Amino acid sequence: MDEVASAIADPVRREILTLLRGARLTAGEIASRFEISRPAVSRHLRVLRESGLVRDELIGRQRYYVLHPAPLAELADWIARFDTSTAWEHRLDALDTEVYRTRREHRAAQADRNPKENTG
Structure with a gap:
């Protein structure tokens, strides 16, 4: 839960999650939506992947990122207690x-x- 909370603490990562909510996107497509460098977006994607919030799928030569919201459920349940x-x-x-x-x-x-x- 701490890893998920830490991952969503950053506004860029929250925006990436929002982008992925309705679409499967490549790192390049995600990076094009931000005014930060591609390597910075890649680092954000790595944090999201390691927290379990995002999964990557290799389709042909393209790597697509997909939202995996299940880890948010534990955090949401904990917050709901308050x-x-x-x-x-x-x-x-x-x-x-x-x-x-x-x-x-x-x-x-x-x-x-x-x-x-x-x-x-």
């Missing part, structure tokens, strides 16, 4: 239920005290 929105949603649902129950009991108590108003 998302308290679902816990708050459950608490707010419980509060809503309690408010509804209290209002219903209050109306029933009023009806018991003023029976003439209900027959009328």
Whole structure:
């Protein structure tokens, strides 16, 4: 997980992952999208490959890079543990239920005290 987190810490590598999300690209095609040198792009690709986020496939004489997002799942699961929105949603649902129950009991108590108003 640390290797994946380290790999996605760099904005260039995150952009490479975004590019590969919908396409299989060569190193040259990837490098053409950046204003950094080809060797720098190759180093970023190596980091992504070593972290397991990218795989390379040799097709003929061309090496294509393909996104492999599975390693992100462990990191996403770990991050999700810090998302308290679902816990708050459950608490707010419980509060809503309690408010509804209290209002219903209050109306029933009023009806018991003023029976003439209900027959009328």
